[in-house]
Amino acid sequence: MEMxxxxxxxxxxxxxxxxxxxxxxAFVLVQPTMQAANAVGVEGLPGYDSCELRDESRYEDxxxxxxxKNRDVVKTIHAEKEVFTCNLNQGDLEVIVDVTxxxxxxxxxxxxxxxxxxxxxTTCIKDEFTATVIDCESDEVPTSPVFVGDQCTEVDYITxxxxxxxxxxxxxAKTMEAQKEVFTCNLNGTIKKVDIVLFTEIYEDLSTQxxxxxxxxxxxxxxxxxxxxxxxxxxxxDVETCIFSEIEN
Numbered sequence: 001m002e003m004x005x006x007x008x009x010x011x012x013x014x015x016x017x018x019x020x021x022x023x024x025x026a027f028v029l030v031q032p033t034m035q036a037a038n039a040v041g042v043e044g045l046p047g048y049d050s051c052e053l054r055d056e057s058r059y060e061d062x063x064x065x066x067x068x069k070n071r072d073v074v075k076t077i078h079a080e081k082e083v084f085t086c087n088l089n090q091g092d093l094e095v096i097v098d099v100t101x102x103x104x105x106x107x108x109x110x111x112x113x114x115x116x117x118x119x120x121x122t123t124c125i126k127d128e129f130t131a132t133v134i135d136c137e138s139d140e141v142p143t144s145p146v147f148v149g150d151q152c153t154e155v156d157y158i159t160x161x162x163x164x165x166x167x168x169x170x171x172x173a174k175t176m177e178a179q180k181e182v183f184t185c186n187l188n189g190t191i192k193k194v195d196i197v198l199f200t201e202i203y204e205d206l207s208t209q210x211x212x213x214x215x216x217x218x219x220x221x222x223x224x225x226x227x228x229x230x231x232x233x234x235x236x237x238d239v240e241t242c243i244f245s246e247i248e249n
């Protein structure tokens with residue numbers, strides 16, 4: 001079930017941990033705003049439209065993921081690259097639009113719970129014919145639901161959909177495994193892409209070699225590839241939303 005703004009992903013809970021860990025957690029929770037505000041980029045990309053998702057077979061492994069730990073706080077970041085061919089509104093110049101979506105999950109390894117989530121996207125426009133970068137911009141991805149209709153089809157061009165890594169604290173090991181699934185949806189001629197990333201979090205006690213907790217978290221992102229009439233009312237090649245939801249075990 002998708003969570004609203006009052007759920008615990010957006011209102012983090014804390015357990016009795018050390019003062020230093022609490023301070024660290026509080027610092028981390030303000031990071032998403034800081035990241036979006038300070039990411040490299042120039043506001044106001046040139047307008048573009050008439051986008052098409054490029055031949056996906058050339059990007060068979062577009063995802064990457066890593067995890068880091070600082071005291072009790074564990075951060076996982078999952079990234080996916082998408083490449084579009086578009087035309088600038090001014091001059092109708094054909095350009096490459098490179099969009100990357102970053103999903104961030106913060107967890108408390110002692111409490112074994114998610115304390116914050118966030119998604120940002122970066123967009124870079126490139127001129128293929130002169131091999132130059134025209135401009136780049138970053139944005140925090142909205143979390144409001146976006147309608148995609150009921151004409152969606154699963155696609156299987158990602159041949160390496162799985163990422164996994166593990167971090168430890170004393171006798172606790174936390175493994176984060178992520179699997180990617182992609183759908184394309186036709187909404188009255190408007191083409192949208194739905195990316196679902198399913199995170200599986202496994203906590204283990206290394207002293208007893210036993211699993212202590214298994215949890216599931218999904219991220220559902222909707223990317224507008226192209227609107228129905230290329231009228232410019234909607235921004236093509238745009239990450240419209242990313243919604244995190246906990247899945248009951």
